[in-house]
Amino acid sequence: MTDTTDPATTAASATRAGRGRWDHTPGAVSGLTATGGLATVELTWHSYRPRRGQLVDHYEVYVSERADRGGDLAHSATLLGRTLYPHLTHRVGPEPRRRHYTVVAVVSSGARTRPARPVSAVSARSVAAGRAVARVGDFDHKGLEFALSPDQSARYRTAFPTGVDYRYGTSTPGRDWSYLHPGPSDAWGGRKEHTFALRFDLAAAPKDDLACALWLIDAHATAAGAAEVTLNGRPVRTLQFQGGATRGSLEGDATRVGSALKPSYYEFPLAADLFTAGENVLRLRKTSGSWIAYDALGVFAAE
Template identity: 50%
Template structure:
């Protein structure tokens, strides 16, 4: 009997809350039903973590502290026969700055929910009258459920005026930071087809353009991505902010949504290192 070929060249990369695996597909002469992906942590035995028909798999829901896992993949053909396991690869998911760092200023709880913000969970149509000049939030003074909207609309959103929108996040520092800081921007969801991008600036200096992954277009109506079966697609963006951008007194981090449609916030904050 012809042996089922094993996947080759398994490789992986760690992200926040996830690990992405890729491998070389077996030859077309093999009638593949699926690939079975197995993972082991520490000295534990391998457990099935997913199946896919593609030579690509994302292992999600891994939390935000880095854990080293060993993966291997098995080919399963149309008759149910299995290959030997692929050579193993060890991958560690990234540790979030919300775990490794110390919070300097933040709005939201980093809990997969946006219910603590203004207009949540489904009153986005009230944005133009509630935030006619967009969001301008001062840490320690402003109130999340009044002063920070659960959505940041973009120019593709007719209900918000088909124009660019921004959030300004202000906080005080006693002095220039001793080291670089980090931005932690977590989303519970975004628009499925036109999530677009936004320009990130600190104290009027552009840092970079943030591109948002496609979501599920449900976060404008639902505030919780954590319950079983939730249709939302969270995303986690964390970026370094050079210390040279900051000064003593009030500092402002600004996000200008000038491309695409809305994003739905989980939390937004600035963290120190160590």
């Protein structure tokens, strides 16, 4: 669970503050919808139309793990974030979970609407919710635990002259896995392909297929490019990355509301017959385009 909420503020306490002609603005936000997906819940609502002379300063989005009696979130929800726009992406963890949401509009005088009628959604289950066979980093929409994070890409060639070679159980993300994986378009990476390897040991080859989860906090906006994935030297697939915001080279936390980062998520099966008893090596070779910025990478078994 990776919700980043401020427990000090609730929709109820926010709307109770003060009394007088500037404390409330009529009505409530309408049209609120919540759609659960992999690692996200997408929230949208209709723009609030304040009375003349007022502007919407921002919307406050509240989340709760439980629905209060009658669907009223006013006494249990916590502030998820503030946004100017009538939509927000809630970035959540790998586990499927039902959450309940409401929205309050705050206008230029500071006055607030009543909370919107609450809605709920269940986020999709990620393979990373399973048992970790090998894992680098936390699936939390942040890349801050990695080496060189959040903005030291200029030191990459010195710190990782032959790419990344990481051994699960011995290596540490802060020292041994670079936050940014350069591509052949990157001058700072020497304009060549770079390979990141994740080594892990298995007592025995698995009977069932496993799965790989690769979460990114960002990528280059117009040249995210592709990577070849291999397991023990055998091809698994080519990943074509979605364009990001070209901000992940400078900042590492996509959970902050207002962050410009554009995360993306990739999950795919790893056939059981690709594994072997003893050492296994999962490799990502960036074959085209510019960089990607890591959130986490792992190999998982269904529990």
